[in-house]
Amino acid sequence: MEMDKGRVEVEDVVIRFGTRDSAVTALDRTNLVLEPGTFTALIGPSGCGKSTLMNAIAGFVQPAEGRITLDGAQIRGPSPDVGVIFQQYALFPWFTALGNIRFGLKQFGFSKREEIDRARAALDEVGLGPHAEKYPQQLSGGMKQRVAIARTFATGAKVLLMDEPFGALDAQTRIVMHELLLNVWRKHRATVLFVTHDVDEALLLADDVRVMSQAPGRLIRHYAMTQPRPRALSRSGSDLLEIREDILGLLRPTTEPLPEPAH
Ligand SMILES: Nc1ncnc2c1ncn2[C@@H]1O[C@H](COP(=O)(O)OP(=O)(O)OP(=O)(O)O)[C@@H](O)[C@H]1O
Numbered sequence: 001m002e003m004d005k006g007r008v009e010v011e012d013v014v015i016r017f018g019t020r021d022s023a024v025t026a027l028d029r030t031n032l033v034l035e036p037g038t039f040t041a042l043i044g045p046s047g048c049g050k051s052t053l054m055n056a057i058a059g060f061v062q063p064a065e066g067r068i069t070l071d072g073a074q075i076r077g078p079s080p081d082v083g084v085i086f087q088q089y090a091l092f093p094w095f096t097a098l099g100n101i102r103f104g105l106k107q108f109g110f111s112k113r114e115e116i117d118r119a120r121a122a123l124d125e126v127g128l129g130p131h132a133e134k135y136p137q138q139l140s141g142g143m144k145q146r147v148a149i150a151r152t153f154a155t156g157a158k159v160l161l162m163d164e165p166f167g168a169l170d171a172q173t174r175i176v177m178h179e180l181l182l183n184v185w186r187k188h189r190a191t192v193l194f195v196t197h198d199v200d201e202a203l204l205l206a207d208d209v210r211v212m213s214q215a216p217g218r219l220i221r222h223y224a225m226t227q228p229r230p231r232a233l234s235r236s237g238s239d240l241l242e243i244r245e246d247i248l249g250l251l252r253p254t255t256e257p258l259p260e261p262a263h
């Protein structure tokens, strides 16, 4: 496997929605580099543009200004190199767990045998081997997200974008998913960008934690996390607790009154 792939560069990117008269700037002059194989967490207030940034890297949305590249090539649309996992489970209900992963592999022209073997290996990797023939409605939320993770890694995506992927899961399941994600990420060495509302989740998982400001979003703070994993926030005197306080302070809503709506 090539180790130097999966570098994402976001350069002076501005994203607007709407027409010229009623345009909303969702993302303002944003610069971000995701080094190959690193795990970056993105945190910020609701509506600040986190999903917009993800959608732009995924190629679903085009910037009005600036550019986004993957290994030097401009991203102009969705590609199998960039996998996306959303909070809402995005599995096809009419395919089994195995079928969902096979579908993701269709574009690569594997033989039927190889396609099945790869899909099964990916399911085994996330601990779902025994559930290969189940349909999404027969799987728990955590299991569905495991299928989604398996699908992304089965296709060999270099970049994995996760938009609050565990937001709908209970606390216990989240802990299991964190461990699983870190294991799979280490093995495949994909570049991960992980959006979350949960400061603790960001601190436990990421190499880099990026904080965004209120809308229109800009990246305002960067923490390089060097603490070895598995990390624990409960340890008193841990510098993780200091960073957590710092981030919570940045995210605390300002007490200024909202401006009057224009008429
Ligand atoms: N397709 C769209 N059309 C118009 N406006 C949009 C569109 N997508 C996002 N926006 C606007 O862009 C801004 C940023 O939205 P975005 O969904 O990126 O925020 P977010 O940080 O992901 O919020 P949350 O934490 O609630 O998920 C918001 O003002 C939103 O209303």
Ligand SMILES: [Mg+2]
Binding pocket: 050, 051, 052, 163
């Ligand atoms: Mg969002």
